[in-house]
Amino acid sequence: MRTISVLGFWAVLVMISCARKTVPAGSQAGKDAITFMSYNVHHCNPPSKPGVIDVDAVVRVIKKENPDVVALQEIDVNTGRSGKINQAALLSEKTGYHSFHFSKSIDHDGGDYGIMILSKYPLSDMATHKLPTDPATGGEPRVLSLATVTLPGGKKIRVASTHLDFHGKTNGKLQMTEVNRILADERLPVIIGGDFNATEKSETIQLLDKAFTRTCHNCAFTIEEGKEKQAIDFIAYKPGNAFSVLSHHVVAEDYASDHRPVQAVLKIGF
Template sequence: MGDDGSEQSWPAWAHTAASVAIGLLLIAVPVVVVGYGHFSDEGGDPGQRRVRPTGPSPSGPTDVTPTGSPTPDPLPTASGETCVPGNTTGLTVVSFNIKSAHGADGTVQLDLLASTLASWKPDLVLLQEVDKNQARTGRVDQPAYLGQKLRFYSTFGANMSTRSGGQYGTALLSRYPILSVENTRLPRLPGDEPRGLLHAVVDVDGTKLSAYVVHLQHTSATARLSQMTTIQRIVTADPLPKIIGGDFNTGPGSAVMGLARSFASDTWAAVGAGPGLTVPRVAPRRRIDYLLQSGLVPQDMRVLTPTVSDHRALWARLALDASGKVCLPDFGRGKRKP
């Protein structure tokens, strides 16, 4: 309004100029806002700079490595592997020609034999000259009886039957379950006493172990060599760790033992002390009883002198790898870039 109270009016050109100015202002504000956002992403403090992902859409993997950063050295290639033994189980093994449990006075002393075996704290017992239901030893099933006394599993390999209905052969007693058993007749010359190879597979805490009981011919070196040749064929085809023990009826320097050592190691030679003589029981002069092994680790071995039989007994401590080897890759030290 004027000083005199009258109402004043704006000229037409003033209205047009005001409208144009307002329109330009409305256009400029969004442009400034968008520009500020763009420059705040790409510029500003370098320590706060964002790195835009490249590559596939956000739903897939994204590469967040800044352009121009150094490429990491590639991982070295394994040059081999290092294997160490797994957990081992200690085994105490006894091999003994028991002469059907006859004592020095000629009487059957089966209970004395059982208590003697128990005192040695074995896990496996390999027995030769064993009777089963023989009239001469009171019709007792000796393997089953000894197994009951020791609370062991037992098995018997019959190599000869008598007219009275009894049997004679070898036996195996085991603290561990017996999974399978096979008794193989060995070759012999006409008129020779039948002999066999008793093979049992036992489960030692989840690991299978083969145990072989041997009793070779006592009258003929030719027969023994033929029998050992058969044993070699059977044992070498067996992939399991093995114990081979018994009365071989031959000395360490014989061709028979040379063949035996070609497929199994002599435990006495590894950890025994002295000559290891086993017969006769009193004042022994010869070593004819053996404990061989393959796939185990000998720790200790002794010759024991019981009061039963005409042989001394073999006692050995062996370690069995019960969990397999643990193998890790070997990585060579790569050359660092200068």
């Protein structure tokens, strides 16, 4: 009986060891690295299915890629077009990422429309900052969503999500200038992700590059309109020595949204 008990004990140890080795890559980030995704989800409406809301399709993308933090854009909360559902709360519930911060940009169809931050780890010090829009352009109000993430081991970083306006030539520059101003005095390292509605050679992205280090250059496209393919969704961080890029990729997923998600693994250097 004693021999059987010892064998059983070692079997349990082997099972525990194997289980530890099979943790998905994204969830290993924690102390040494963080996996960050930016994803414009088109209010969870697959472009091939006008009028259809498919929150589960977005959930599948996030769960498959397994990021630690997600900057999301085009989120509906209690709008008529999305069936009066709270997409922010549903995405949190269905992904199992129980920390989230929704930032309203505008009133829309009886509800709210905006952006959010979704995190595996606790969020605190959450804030929403309004960004300027030139009234002459007829552009929509936009915001910057901010939160502090406490990583395993206790390190803290600031994370941000944004969605800049594409109307006219001035709004992107106005809004990016304000984003830089808001984040200029942050004492913690910052990671920002968003739909910047601007390409790499634009003045908007040049302003981003003055304050941040992007995780890609000559980036793969994130949106396709007709025959035109463009990279307009980016991830960036500051200061430059706080992180280093272990990997960056655009997820080849074209059903759930008209944008492809962008994901980067950043090694923590502080």
